[in-house]
Amino acid sequence: MSQPTPLEETAAAPAVSRERADLLETLAEHRHFLRFTTRDLTDEQAGQRSTVSELCLGGLIKHVASVERNWVKFILEGPSGMPDFTKMTEDDWAARAAEFRMLPGETLAGVLKEYEEVARRTDELVVSLPDLDADHELPAAPWNEPGARQSARRVLMHIVGETAQHAGHADIIREAIDGAKSMG
Numbered sequence: 001m002s003q004p005t006p007l008e009e010t011a012a013a014p015a016v017s018r019e020r021a022d023l024l025e026t027l028a029e030h031r032h033f034l035r036f037t038t039r040d041l042t043d044e045q046a047g048q049r050s051t052v053s054e055l056c057l058g059g060l061i062k063h064v065a066s067v068e069r070n071w072v073k074f075i076l077e078g079p080s081g082m083p084d085f086t087k088m089t090e091d092d093w094a095a096r097a098a099e100f101r102m103l104p105g106e107t108l109a110g111v112l113k114e115y116e117e118v119a120r121r122t123d124e125l126v127v128s129l130p131d132l133d134a135d136h137e138l139p140a141a142p143w144n145e146p147g148a149r150q151s152a153r154r155v156l157m158h159i160v161g162e163t164a165q166h167a168g169h170a171d172i173i174r175e176a177i178d179g180a181k182s183m184g
Contacts, residue, residue, distance in 0.1 A: 016127050023126055023156050030163040031119055034064060036182050037170035038108055046111070047102030050176035057173055058102035058111045060166050065115040066099050068159050072122050075129070075152045078136035085141035126156065 016024070038046055038057050046058035073081030083092065102111070132153040138144040150158075171182045 019132070019153075020126050023160070024123055026160050027119070027122070027126075027156075027163065030160060030167050031115075033182050034061060034163060034167040034170055035112060035115070037167070037174040037180075038112065039180075041108060041174075041177075043102065043107050045177055046108040047106075048177055050173050054097075054100055055169060055173060056100070056102055057170055057177075058106065058108055059100040060170050060173070061111050061115050062102075062106075063099040064163055064166050065111075065118045067162050068122055069118050071155050071159055072118075072125055074136060074139070074150075075125065075134075075155055079139035082139040084139060085143075087140070122156075122159065132156070 038061070041057065043058075047056050049056050070082050088096075129152055133151050135149045135151040138148045138150055174180050174182070
């Protein structure tokens with residue numbers, strides 16, 4: 001199955017400001033490279049650990065989709081849209097760790113479809129959000145300074161960074177599976 005290029009993915013987007021178009025195009029590019037690492041793989045390969053880490057390609061895509069979904073909820077709802085990481089139980093942490101694995105019954109096609117839906121919702125928000133300067137106090141988490149705030153713009157840049165970072169991880173994992181590279 002042929003996957004669209006970043007340019008094809010954004011070609012149908014409505015006219016938006018230059019800043020928003022840049023955010024959409026950059027997100028599309030990094031999403032493309034993340035998804036591209038799974039081309040021609042079986043479900044078993046997508047769930048395969050090919051390095052000493054717990055990471056697999058399907059799990060990375062699940063994780064990136066979850067992170068993106070949660071940050072979009074933060075933009076829309078504020079800190080109540082995200083977990084309170086200071087109150088998470090062992091079961092909560094176990095569920096979070098499961099994001100990084102392909103679980104029984106999960107398929108690569110299903111993981112990619114879910115990621116596509118999350119991406120579509122994020123892109124719609126980038127286009128329709130009245131103000132990228134709108135901000136909220138960050139949720140309680142050991143890594144967030146109490147009272148710190150973050151704008152929608154900064155959250156979207158975080159999503160870009162998270163996607164790019166994990167696309168790099170995915171490239172290493174894929175190369176270790178069968179030698180295939182995203183570039184070069």
